[in-house]
Amino acid sequence: MTDENRRKTEKNGDRPPFDPALSDLPERIVGWYRENRRRLPWREEVSPYRTLISEIMLQQTRVETVKPYFERFLSAFPDVASLADANDELLYKLWEGLGYYSRARNLKRCAHEVVDRFGGVIPSEQKDLLSLPGIGPYTAGAIAAFAYDRPVAAVDGNVLRVTARVTAEPGDILAPAVRNKLTALTSSLVPTDAPGDFGQGMIELGALICLPNRPPKCELCPIRDLCRANAEGIADRLPVRGKKPERKLEYRTVLLVRSGTSTLLHKRPARGLLAGLWEFPNFSGGLDEKEALDAVRALGLDPVRVRPLGEAKHLFTHIEWRMTGYLISVADPDRPLPDGYEMPETDDLLSRFAIPSAFAAYTRSLTSPLP
Numbered sequence: 001m002t003d004e005n006r007r008k009t010e011k012n013g014d015r016p017p018f019d020p021a022l023s024d025l026p027e028r029i030v031g032w033y034r035e036n037r038r039r040l041p042w043r044e045e046v047s048p049y050r051t052l053i054s055e056i057m058l059q060q061t062r063v064e065t066v067k068p069y070f071e072r073f074l075s076a077f078p079d080v081a082s083l084a085d086a087n088d089e090l091l092y093k094l095w096e097g098l099g100y101y102s103r104a105r106n107l108k109r110c111a112h113e114v115v116d117r118f119g120g121v122i123p124s125e126q127k128d129l130l131s132l133p134g135i136g137p138y139t140a141g142a143i144a145a146f147a148y149d150r151p152v153a154a155v156d157g158n159v160l161r162v163t164a165r166v167t168a169e170p171g172d173i174l175a176p177a178v179r180n181k182l183t184a185l186t187s188s189l190v191p192t193d194a195p196g197d198f199g200q201g202m203i204e205l206g207a208l209i210c211l212p213n214r215p216p217k218c219e220l221c222p223i224r225d226l227c228r229a230n231a232e233g234i235a236d237r238l239p240v241r242g243k244k245p246e247r248k249l250e251y252r253t254v255l256l257v258r259s260g261t262s263t264l265l266h267k268r269p270a271r272g273l274l275a276g277l278w279e280f281p282n283f284s285g286g287l288d289e290k291e292a293l294d295a296v297r298a299l300g301l302d303p304v305r306v307r308p309l310g311e312a313k314h315l316f317t318h319i320e321w322r323m324t325g326y327l328i329s330v331a332d333p334d335r336p337l338p339d340g341y342e343m344p345e346t347d348d349l350l351s352r353f354a355i356p357s358a359f360a361a362y363t364r365s366l367t368s369p370l371p
């Protein structure tokens, strides 16, 4: 980092003092990033909208998984206005398999507000970005730095890990005080002449070199001589991370209720887990065959055959579902289905309805031979 840039950095807002021991770090990160960065669709052509979509998709999701979703999403919704007007069924269908559907819902709400409050232009100021649905400090920093070249930090899990190792941070990185300290340090290092490349470089270093849950590749690291964890030989023991709370276990019974090649679907309530998505009817607890048949009769349908579909499980952030499934054949319904239910043909179901991946094991059984 040049003296000139350092002066600019120190003058910028209320930043904490620059740590002289790390004075070379920004320039090294930027240089390394420019040489070694992965070519990713959202990096080849940068805009605030593309950064918004890619950063929201990348939350909790691997880069390789996101790539095709990103391209398809941008084809269907090329700009803020088209996303604000998105048809919900298409939005969820394009998100199907990415999980955490609240991200898709929030993206649409965010686009709405950008149209209503900012004339369709994604704002560049962090305080404005933070006022939008689904945008937290990291995403606000990423849009401001990557797309608008604002000298702000974008601190995700990768950056926390890198800075915790560089400073040999002994505290728990999940603790707010430690996160705040490492975020302040990162903010103080952002160079005004390359904030985007610095921010992306820190993330890229964490993704490719300073690895999570494995020993870091310190021998390849551009800042190894600045790194205290490396000097002290403790890099593979950092960062310190407290125990996460255990997931709550829930047992559920999932019913594939079929008449010919049509399958019963239910729309979930507009709020709560998997809000507004379609699902196979499912019930709390592990029902036996008789209870499963009674549940189908309670929907006004006439079951003629039942067979077990086996067990499956799905992990949400705070909940684990342990599921057991039944395939239940019913006679052709002779009256309308209850509100919130539909019975599409298999082709229609697979092409038009977004079924959450929690039900993937049972969705697969629609197209594969039963055991």
Ligand code: SF4
Pocket: 162, 165, 166, 209, 210, 211, 216, 217, 218, 219, 221, 222, 223, 224, 225, 227, 228, 229, 230, 235
């Ligand atoms: S030297 Fe090792 S521990 Fe330190 S930042 Fe680089 S990869 Fe991470």
